[in-house]
Amino acid sequence: MAGRLAAQVESAHDENVSEASSDTKVLSLVRRGAPLASSETQLRTLAGARVTDRMGQDAKFERSLTSAGRSPLIPGKLENFQINLGRLCNMTCRHCHVDAGPDRTGEMMNRETVDACLAALDRTDCHTVDITGGAPELNPHFRDLVDECVRRGKHVIDRCNLTVLLLPKYRDLPEWLGERGVEIVCSLPHVRRSGTDAQRGTGTYERSIEALRMLNTAGYGGGDSRRVLTFVTNPIGAFLAPEQAATEREWKAEFANRYEVRFDRLIALNNMPISRFLEWLVESGNLESYLKRLVASFNPATIDGLMCRNTISVSWDGRVFDCDFNQMLDLESAPQGRFGHIRDFDAAAFASRRIVTARHCFGCTAGCGSSCKGATA
Ligand code: SF4
Ligand code: SF4
Numbered sequence: 102m103a104g105r106l107a108a109q110v111e112s113a114h115d116e117n118v119s120e121a122s123s124d125t126k127v128l129s130l131v132r133r134g135a136p137l138a139s140s141e142t143q144l145r146t147l148a149g150a151r152v153t154d155r156m157g158q159d160a161k162f163e164r165s166l167t168s169a170g171r172s173p174l175i176p177g178k179l180e181n182f183q184i185n186l187g188r189l190c191n192m193t194c195r196h197c198h199v200d201a202g203p204d205r206t207g208e209m210m211n212r213e214t215v216d217a218c219l220a221a222l223d224r225t226d227c228h229t230v231d232i233t234g235g236a237p238e239l240n241p242h243f244r245d246l247v248d249e250c251v252r253r254g255k256h257v258i259d260r261c262n263l264t265v266l267l268l269p270k271y272r273d274l275p276e277w278l279g280e281r282g283v284e285i286v287c288s289l290p291h292v293r294r295s296g297t298d299a300q301r302g303t304g305t306y307e308r309s310i311e312a313l314r315m316l317n318t319a320g321y322g323g324g325d326s327r328r329v330l331t332f333v334t335n336p337i338g339a340f341l342a343p344e345q346a347a348t349e350r351e352w353k354a355e356f357a358n359r360y361e362v363r364f365d366r367l368i369a370l371n372n373m374p375i376s377r378f379l380e381w382l383v384e385s386g387n388l389e390s391y392l393k394r395l396v397a398s399f400n401p402a403t404i405d406g407l408m409c410r411n412t413i414s415v416s417w418d419g420r421v422f423d424c425d426f427n428q429m430l431d432l433e434s435a436p437q438g439r440f441g442h443i444r445d446f447d448a449a450a451f452a453s454r455r456i457v458t459a460r461h462c463f464g465c466t467a468g469c470g471s472s473c474k475g476a477t478a
Pocket of ligand 1: 190191192193194196197198199200201202234235236262288
């Protein structure tokens with residue numbers, strides 16, 4: 102079984118992945134053997150930055166929560182089941198918080214874990230299944246997973262990088278996903294070519310526009326509630342996410358006028374100071390100033406909408422996390438008692454946990470807030 106999956110993954114990599122990544126100079130941290138490939142090093146780097154809070158004390162997320170009367174951070178109603186199908190991606194974007202890339206063939210969710218996720222999903226009242234990666238479409242079980250979730254009446258989200266839709270095996274996906282009512286949340290760093298290509302690799306912008314046209318042709322982006330096309334954008338550089346509503350208006354006008362491309366809504370995220378974005382912050386000398394900006398912008402009104410409060414996040418190898426960011430830092434969920442693989446999921450224990458936080462959490466609570474669904478305040 103493991104051998105067959107490995108062969109399938111290798112095949113996806115050889116046939117489809119290398120083509121679209123050839124012009125990208127960035128390599129994953131893992132492939133370069135970079136120190137920040139280690140989650141411990143990332144956490145140490147974040148904790149070691151000299152940043153103070155409004156009281157002039159060493160900035161600690163837990164202290165900010167306490168001052169807002171919200172410590173410990175506890176979950177609300179579980180609504181979203183997020184499944185990370187792996188780290189394999191056809192791109193290697195500079196800001197990637199997953200450290201994904203064409204070389205990450207070894208980290209792909211296998212069928213047994215997909216089935217364990219579905220069994221766990223059945224033990225929750227989650228209304229939404231949020232499928233992410235890497236490029237989740239590259240996982241050989243992607244379509245089966247979508248079908249199983251749709252059969253269960255779930256709202257399904259595919260977090261799509263757009264360019265993957267141009268690879269030969271995936272060109273039918275816009276229509277295929279549309280037939281199943283899957284929402285496509287597509288990431289695009291900037292409304293202009295230069296900003297997008299700087300972050301994702303030369304030629305990405307052109308390919309993204311082509312993919313968007315395919316999605317529009319398949320009925321996405323035109324106001325159909327079964328073919329919702331959502332844009333997600335994040336700043337280029339050490340800034341907070343732009344104001345969401347104004348950015349949506351601006352982008353809708355730009356894409357309509359320049360390319361006759363339509364989308365339904367836009368969500369704006371802060372860049373999280375982890376993985377390859379953390380590396381960029383360190384190398385560009387922006388780490389302390391960015392963290393100071395996040396800490397100074399701490400907004401208690403964002404706390405209720407934090408994704409860790411209504412989400413379970415499962416990694417490619419079946420471990421359970423409070424959110425995608427904690428997953429990348431190997432900060433596993435810590436409910437009362439032992440909690441390991443998703444096959445052992447205990448909904449009551451998960452509901453009674455305390456959410457694991459650290460300094461990166463300032464990224465979610467700065468300004469208007471930032472979650473997988475956009476601004477939280
Ligand atoms: S940001 Fe998205 S598209 Fe870019 S490398 Fe990471 S997972 Fe792939
Ligand atoms: S990173 Fe954000 S979503 Fe995750 S635990 Fe921290 S505050 Fe919650």
